[in-house]
Amino acid sequence: MTKVVRVNALKPDRGVIDEVANVLKSGGLCAFPTETVYGLGADGYNREAVMRIFKIKGRPPDNPLIMHISSREMLDELVIDVPEIAYRLIDFAWPGPLTLVLKKSAKVPKEVTAGLPTVAIRCPGHPVALDLINALGRPIAAPSANLSGRPSPTNAHHVIEDLMGLIDVIVDSGETFFGVESTIIDVTSDPPTLLRPGPVAVEDLIRVLGKEVKIPLFARGLSESEVSLSPGTKYRHYSPNTPLLLVELEDYRDVKALTTVVLSHANELTSKGLKVAIVASSETAEQYRTMGYDVLVLGSRSNLFEVAHNLFDVLRLCDSLKADIAVVEGFNEVGLGLAIMNRLRKAAKYRVLTTLPK
Ligand code: TXA
Numbered sequence: 168m169t170k171v172v173r174v175n176a177l178k179p180d181r182g183v184i185d186e187v188a189n190v191l192k193s194g195g196l197c198a199f200p201t202e203t204v205y206g207l208g209a210d211g212y213n214r215e216a217v218m219r220i221f222k223i224k225g226r227p228p229d230n231p232l233i234m235h236i237s238s239r240e241m242l243d244e245l246v247i248d249v250p251e252i253a254y255r256l257i258d259f260a261w262p263g264p265l266t267l268v269l270k271k272s273a274k275v276p277k278e279v280t281a282g283l284p285t286v287a288i289r290c291p292g293h294p295v296a297l298d299l300i301n302a303l304g305r306p307i308a309a310p311s312a313n314l315s316g317r318p319s320p321t322n323a324h325h326v327i328e329d330l331m332g333l334i335d336v337i338v339d340s341g342e343t344f345f346g347v348e349s350t351i352i353d354v355t356s357d358p359p360t361l362l363r364p365g366p367v368a369v370e371d372l373i374r375v376l377g378k379e380v381k382i383p384l385f386a387r388g389l390s391e392s393e394v395s396l397s398p399g400t401k402y403r404h405y406s407p408n409t410p411l412l413l414v415e416l417e418d419y420r421d422v423k424a425l426t427t428v429v430l431s432h433a434n435e436l437t438s439k440g441l442k443v444a445i446v447a448s449s450e451t452a453e454q455y456r457t458m459g460y461d462v463l464v465l466g467s468r469s470n471l472f473e474v475a476h477n478l479f480d481v482l483r484l485c486d487s488l489k490a491d492i493a494v495v496e497g498f499n500e501v502g503l504g505l506a507i508m509n510r511l512r513k514a515a516k517y518r519v520l521t522t523l524p525k
C-alpha cells in the first residue's frame with residue numbers, strides 16, 4: 168500500500184515530515200519533491216533499502232545514486248580529498264540544483280555508488296527535501312522517482328503513474344520548480360567534467376571556476392560514453408512510448424524556416440499514412456494547428472525556464488495523443504537550452520539535422 172500525503176512546498180508540516188522520516192528510518196522508501204524533479208528516497212546508509220530502489224525502478228545495478236544532504240557535516244562524512252574548486256561551486260550553488268562528483272569516503276555504501284570510487288552529492292534547495300533530510304539526520308540516497316527509462320516526474324501525479332503500490336509513501340508538494348534534473352559536474356578530473364547539463368548553466372560554472380569545463384559529447388546527448396564515466400549516459404532515457412523525431416537546426420532564430428522544416432517532415436510522415444503529432448514552442452504551435460496537427464506546447468523560445476519546466480510533462484503527454492510519431496522542435500544549446508537538448512536527444516528515437524541555405 169502506498170500512502171499519498173500532501174505537504175505544503177514552502178511551509179512543510181513538521182508532523183507529516185517526521186512521519187515520512189520514520190518510514191525512511193525503518194527502511195522504507197518515499198518519493199519526495201526537490202526543486203528539480205521528484206526523487207525516490209531511502210536512508211543512504213541502509214544498504215537493503217538502497218538495493219530496493221534499484222529493484223523497484225528496474226534500474227541497472229551499475230547506475231549509481233545521488234546522496235542528498237542538508238549540511239556541511241554530512242558532506243564531510245561522505246567524501247575525501249575535496250579540491251578547493253568544489254567549495255567554490257558549493258558556495259555558488261548550494262542549496263540548489265547542482266550535483267558534485269567527489270571521491271567517496273569509506274562510509275558510503277557501495278550499493279549507492281555501484282562500486283565506483285566516487286560519489287555524487289547534492290544539497291537540494293526544496294524546503295520539503297531539506298526538512299526530510301534533517302528529520303532523518305542522515306543523507307537520503309535518491310534517483311528520480313520514475314520507472315527506469317521513463318521521463319523524470321515533475322509532479323506527484325507522474326510519480327503515482329509509475330510507482331503507486333510499489334513504495335511506502337508519496338509526498339505530494341505540487342509541481343517542481345525547474346523540471347529538469349540537477350547539473351552534474353565531476354570535480355575529480357582536471358579540468359572538471361560536465362556529466363549532465365541542468366538548471367545551473369555551464370556558462371556559470373565556467374565563470375565561477377575561472378577555468379574551462381570539459382563538455383563531453385554525451386553531456387550534449389550526442390553520443391554514449393565508451394567508458395562508464397557517468398553510467399546513466401549509457402541508457403536511453405525519458406522516452407514516451409510514442410517514437411520522437413527531433414528536428415535540429417543550427418540556429419532557431421528564423422521561426423519561419425523552422426516551421427517550414429518541421430512541416431516538411433510532418434507532411435512526409437503523414438503521406439506515409441502515419442498519425443503525426445508535433446511538439447512545438449508557443450511561437451509556432453498555432454501554425455501547426457492550422458495545418459490540422461495535434462500540438463503539445465513546451466513554452467516560449469524566449470523563456471527556456473518555461474520549456475524546461477514543461478518538458479517531462481509534455482513527453483509523458485505524448486502517449487495520450489495516440490500518434491504513431493511525434494515531430495519535436497529543437498532549441499539552441501545556450502544556458503538551459505543545453506539541458507533541454509540533452510533530454511530531447513536522449514528521448515528521441517530519430518534525429519534530423521537540417522542546414523539552412525545562407
Ligand atoms: O535533480 C536531480 O539530480 C534528481 C533529484 C531527485 O535530486 N536526481 C536524479 O537522479 O536525477 P538520477 O539517479 O535520475 O540521476 C543521477 C545521475 C545518473 O545519471 C548517475 O549515473 C549519475 O547521476 N551519477 C551518480 N553517481 C555518480 C558517480 N559517482 N559518478 C558519475 N555519475 C554518477
Ligand code: MG
Nearest residue numbers: 310311312319
Ligand atoms: Mg533519473
